[in-house]
Amino acid sequence: DQQVKQNSPSLSVQEGRISILNCDYTNSMFDYFLWYKKYPAEGPTFLISISSIKDKNEDGRFTVFLNKSAKHLSLHIVPSQPGDSAVYFCAGNTGRRALTFGSGTRLQVQP
Amino acid sequence: DAGVTQSPTHLIKTRGQHVTLRCSPISGHKSVSWYQQVLGQGPQFIFQYYEKEERGRGNFPDRFSARQFPNYSSELNVNALLLGDSALYLCASTARENTEAFFGQGTRLTVV
Numbered sequence: 001d002q003q004v005k006q007n008s009p010s011l012s013v014q015e016g017r018i019s020i021l022n023c024d025y026t027n028s029m030f031d032y033f034l035w036y037k038k039y040p041a042e043g044p045t046f047l048i049s050i051s052s053i054k055d056k057n058e059d060g061r062f063t064v065f066l067n068k069s070a071k072h073l074s075l076h077i078v079p080s081q082p083g084d085s086a087v088y089f090c091a092g093n094t095g096r097r098a099l100t101f102g103s104g105t106r107l108q109v110q111p
Numbered sequence: 112d113a114g115v116t117q118s119p120t121h122l123i124k125t126r127g128q129h130v131t132l133r134c135s136p137i138s139g140h141k142s143v144s145w146y147q148q149v150l151g152q153g154p155q156f157i158f159q160y161y162e163k164e165e166r167g168r169g170n171f172p173d174r175f176s177a178r179q180f181p182n183y184s185s186e187l188n189v190n191a192l193l194l195g196d197s198a199l200y201l202c203a204s205t206a207r208e209n210t211e212a213f214f215g216q217g218t219r220l221t222v223v
Contacts, residue, residue, distance in 0.1 A: 004153075034211060043115070043201050043214035044154070089153050097167050098144065099203075099212060101153030 003027040004092050006102035014110050019077040021105050023090035026071065030092035034099065035064060035075045038087045047088075048075070080109045113138065115204050115215035123221045124192050132187045132218045136204030142166075143185040144212060145177055146201040154201055160185060192222045 005024045013019045031052045036044035050057040050064045057064050063076045077084055087106050091099040116135045124130050136143050142161040146154035156169035160179035174190045199219050203212035
């Protein structure tokens with residue numbers, strides 16, 4: 001049973017435009033959500049997080065939105081840059097214990 | 112400041128062998144977690160340790176074990192290796208149980 005789903009395996013956007021990566025979850029006990037970026041041959045790099053008591057968190061070009069009623073979160077990257085090309089994982093967390101990851105979305109930002 | 116360091120970076124083992132993977136957390140971080148990532152999937156949780164005590168265990172067989180040392184470094188051991196154990200093994204550290212996890216570069220294990 002996949003508790004965290006990233007239904008788009010890949011996404012391609014033009015440099016300067018907005019990238020929107022989506023994530024759905026089924027576990028209502030998640031109280032914290034995180035986004036990670038991963039380059040080949042490297043470990044995941046933490047990007048941004050959001051508590052379940054909030055609906056938006058912003059950090060520079062990155063904004064995460066949480067819709068608890070829909071059990072959906074999204075990561076917006078504005079403006080997108082070629083260096084943003086990577087695999088993005090969303091993850092849910094219960095009681096700050098183990099992270100449950102989605103399967104990832106590969107973002108390609110075209111120059 | 113050094114991030115999470117893992118050793119070795121790459122490893123090739125034969126079926127049935129045993130392997131030990133090592134992880135040093137970020138200085139000051141007391142919690143270490145281990146994840147397995149197979150191609151095309153997200154990382155899957157294996158173990159979490161905090162202050163040298165096991166705080167969580169994922170759905171992995173008993174062939175997988177781990178421990179955390181007084182200096183907060185950690186080892187992941189896998190016995191009786193199977194071909195399906197081939198994966199990227201990731202270690203993550205957190206300052207406390209309720210903060211973001213920071214990952215090492217991983218150990219790529221290939222079982223032949």
